[in-house]
Amino acid sequence: MSEKLLITIWRDQVAPRFDLTSEVLVATVDSTGEPLHSKTVVLPTVSAEDLCHMILTEGINTVICGGIEEEYFEYLSWKKVKVIDSVIGPYLQALELARVGKLEPGAILREEASQG
Amino acid sequence: MNFSSFPKESVKVEEVIDCIPVGVAVLDTNLRLQAMNRALEAMTGFSREEAIGIDCSHIIRNNLCTQKCPAKQVLENDRAVHLEGNIVNRERQKIPVMIHASVLKDDEGKPLGVIETIEDISLLRELDKKTRITHDFADLVGHSPKMQKLLEILPIISQTDSSVLITGETGTGKDLIASVIHRVSPRAQGPFVKINCGALPETLLESELFGHTRGAFTGAVRDKPGRFQLADGGTLYLTEIGDLPLTLQVKLLTFLDDKEIIPLGGTRSARADVRLIAATHRDLQAMVRQGNFREDLLFRLNVVRLEVPPLRERQGDIRLLMEYFLNKFNRQFQKKIKGFSPEAIEILRQYPYPGNVRELANMVEYATNVCHESIIKQEHLPDYLGGPWDEALRPEVRATVGEMGSYPGLEESIGKRVADNRLNWREMERRMISEALVKSRGNRTKAAKILGWGRSTLWRKMKQHNLV
Incomplete structure (x- = not known):
C-alpha cells in the first residue's frame, strides 16, 4: 500500500515554521519506500488551518515539518496523521530518511544544513 | 566574513x-x-x-x-x-x-x-489583554437588566467568528459595541474597518466595498483594494446595512456564502478573511416584507443578533451615565464639577432621549462647558430642556425622531418646530453674512475669512439668501 508524505519547505530546507509555510512537497512512496511520484505545491495562503485542511483532503499519512504549535500537532495526530516535527535540514535529505523510516522528530541534518 | x-x-x-x-x-x-x-x-x-x-x-x-x-x-x-x-x-x-x-x-x-x-513578552501580552478587556468593557456603561444581559453575552460573542447584527435606535451605541467586539476578539490585532452603507452612491459603494480593477470604469487607472481586502484578518463593520442597495446585497450574500469577493470589473475572485458586523436602526424584517431587503441576507447576518435598548428603557442607567459623562468631560475640559443639583437630575431623568446616549452625552458636555460652579444646575442645561420636552427638541434630535414610533403626536409638533427653527437659522445666517460683508466693506474674501468659510461657500450661501 502506498503512503503519502508532505514536507513543508522553504528554499531547499524544511520550513522552520508550519504555520508560515508557503510551499510543500507531496511525495507518494510504495510499501517498500520506493518513490512513486512527487509534486511541489505553492499554497494560496499562509495559514496553519488551511494547511491542516489540505493535509486531510489530500489524504496525507505523514507530515514532516519544522516548528509546529501543539494545537495543530494534536489535531493532526487526532486525525491519524503522523507528524515528524522540529526537523532541521534539507527537505530532500529529510524525505530520503523518511522513506526508509529513519527520520525522527527533532532530527538535525547538520552537514547538509550547514551548506545551506 | x-x-x-x-x-x-x-x-x-x-x-x-x-x-x-x-x-x-x-x-x-x-x-x-x-x-x-x-x-x-x-x-x-x-x-x-x-x-x-x-x-x-x-x-x-x-x-x-x-x-x-x-x-x-x-x-x-x-x-x-x-x-x-x-x-x-x-x-x-x-x-x-x-x-x-x-x-x-x-x-x-x-x-x-x-x-x-x-x-x-508573554506575561506582558497577557496583562495587556486583561487590561484591554477591562478597559474596553469599561466604555459600556449600564446596570439596567437589558444592558446587563447584553454585557454578559458580549465577551462570548467576541470570541466567535460569527456574523453579528446590531440593531437599535440612533445614538444607542451600536458603533461602540461593534468596536468593543473587535477589540476583545481574537482578530483584535487585525484591522477594524468601518463603512457607512448609506453614505455613498451605489457604484461608489460597490467600488469601496469590493475594490476595483484597472480600467473597470473611467478614472480607474490602477487596481484598488476594497474595504473587504483592507479588513483582511480583521473585522468589517457595515453600519446602516438597511441602506445597502439590493444589487450589493447579492454581492454581500455571495461573500457570506463563499468568503470570496470579486472586485468591480474583475473576473477573478479573491478570498477575504473577514468577520462581518452589521448595524442598522431600521426594522429589517419590515424591509424584507416591503421587498427592500433580501430575506436570505437577513438570515445570514442574523447569526448573532444584538438589540441595543434605547435609553428610555434602561431604568437607572441615566443617572449612571450622567456621572460617567460628567467625569469624562471634567477630565477633558479640566473642570472640577462635583455633580448635579436635584432639579437638574430630575429634568435629565424625565427627558425621553429620542437621541439616546449620544444626546445625554451632548447635554452633559454642554452643561460642563457652561457651568462655572461646582454643581450643574438647571440653568446650565440646554434651554430646550426647560419647557415641555416635546415642544423644544434640537434640530439634531428632530432628525432622528421620525424613526421613533413610540411618541404619538410628537412628529407634528416637531415638524412645526423644524420649520420655525429653519426660518430662524436662515435669518440668522443671512444676518451673519450681511454683518461680515459690512465689516469687510464688501470684500468677499475677507468676509469669508471672518465667517470661517471658504470663498465658494460664502458665494453659495449668498446666492441662497439672494444676496448676489
Missing part, C-alpha cells in the same frame, strides 16, 4: 551572555548561530551544542525570519532594529517575543556578525 575569525574574546562570549536574563544569540554574517545563552536555550528548547552552526531561523523560528529577518535588516542597513514577533519552540509553544538586533563590528568597523536579544 567567516565567524571562525571572530576575535579570541569569543571564548568568553557565552560566559558573558549567560549572565543576561533574556535570550541572546550571536550570529555570523551568514546568519548562523555562533553563540547563545542559557536563557535562549530554555526559550527555544535547543541546546547550544545542537544549535551552533545552524541558520538561526531554524533555531529561533521567529515569524519574521522568512520575510523580515531582523539580522538581515541590521546587516543591510547597519542600524539596530527592534521588532515584535513570536517564536515556536521545541515544546510546540508559541511565545510572543521582542527582538532587538544590532551589528557586531571589529576595530575597523567591519561587520563581524549580529547580536540579537530575544525577550519573552
Whole structure:
C-alpha cells in the first residue's frame, strides 16, 4: 500500500515554521519506500488551518515539518496523521530518511544544513 | 566574513551572555548561530551544542525570519532594529517575543556578525489583554437588566467568528459595541474597518466595498483594494446595512456564502478573511416584507443578533451615565464639577432621549462647558430642556425622531418646530453674512475669512439668501 508524505519547505530546507509555510512537497512512496511520484505545491495562503485542511483532503499519512504549535500537532495526530516535527535540514535529505523510516522528530541534518 | 575569525574574546562570549536574563544569540554574517545563552536555550528548547552552526531561523523560528529577518535588516542597513514577533519552540509553544538586533563590528568597523536579544513578552501580552478587556468593557456603561444581559453575552460573542447584527435606535451605541467586539476578539490585532452603507452612491459603494480593477470604469487607472481586502484578518463593520442597495446585497450574500469577493470589473475572485458586523436602526424584517431587503441576507447576518435598548428603557442607567459623562468631560475640559443639583437630575431623568446616549452625552458636555460652579444646575442645561420636552427638541434630535414610533403626536409638533427653527437659522445666517460683508466693506474674501468659510461657500450661501 502506498503512503503519502508532505514536507513543508522553504528554499531547499524544511520550513522552520508550519504555520508560515508557503510551499510543500507531496511525495507518494510504495510499501517498500520506493518513490512513486512527487509534486511541489505553492499554497494560496499562509495559514496553519488551511494547511491542516489540505493535509486531510489530500489524504496525507505523514507530515514532516519544522516548528509546529501543539494545537495543530494534536489535531493532526487526532486525525491519524503522523507528524515528524522540529526537523532541521534539507527537505530532500529529510524525505530520503523518511522513506526508509529513519527520520525522527527533532532530527538535525547538520552537514547538509550547514551548506545551506 | 567567516565567524571562525571572530576575535579570541569569543571564548568568553557565552560566559558573558549567560549572565543576561533574556535570550541572546550571536550570529555570523551568514546568519548562523555562533553563540547563545542559557536563557535562549530554555526559550527555544535547543541546546547550544545542537544549535551552533545552524541558520538561526531554524533555531529561533521567529515569524519574521522568512520575510523580515531582523539580522538581515541590521546587516543591510547597519542600524539596530527592534521588532515584535513570536517564536515556536521545541515544546510546540508559541511565545510572543521582542527582538532587538544590532551589528557586531571589529576595530575597523567591519561587520563581524549580529547580536540579537530575544525577550519573552508573554506575561506582558497577557496583562495587556486583561487590561484591554477591562478597559474596553469599561466604555459600556449600564446596570439596567437589558444592558446587563447584553454585557454578559458580549465577551462570548467576541470570541466567535460569527456574523453579528446590531440593531437599535440612533445614538444607542451600536458603533461602540461593534468596536468593543473587535477589540476583545481574537482578530483584535487585525484591522477594524468601518463603512457607512448609506453614505455613498451605489457604484461608489460597490467600488469601496469590493475594490476595483484597472480600467473597470473611467478614472480607474490602477487596481484598488476594497474595504473587504483592507479588513483582511480583521473585522468589517457595515453600519446602516438597511441602506445597502439590493444589487450589493447579492454581492454581500455571495461573500457570506463563499468568503470570496470579486472586485468591480474583475473576473477573478479573491478570498477575504473577514468577520462581518452589521448595524442598522431600521426594522429589517419590515424591509424584507416591503421587498427592500433580501430575506436570505437577513438570515445570514442574523447569526448573532444584538438589540441595543434605547435609553428610555434602561431604568437607572441615566443617572449612571450622567456621572460617567460628567467625569469624562471634567477630565477633558479640566473642570472640577462635583455633580448635579436635584432639579437638574430630575429634568435629565424625565427627558425621553429620542437621541439616546449620544444626546445625554451632548447635554452633559454642554452643561460642563457652561457651568462655572461646582454643581450643574438647571440653568446650565440646554434651554430646550426647560419647557415641555416635546415642544423644544434640537434640530439634531428632530432628525432622528421620525424613526421613533413610540411618541404619538410628537412628529407634528416637531415638524412645526423644524420649520420655525429653519426660518430662524436662515435669518440668522443671512444676518451673519450681511454683518461680515459690512465689516469687510464688501470684500468677499475677507468676509469669508471672518465667517470661517471658504470663498465658494460664502458665494453659495449668498446666492441662497439672494444676496448676489
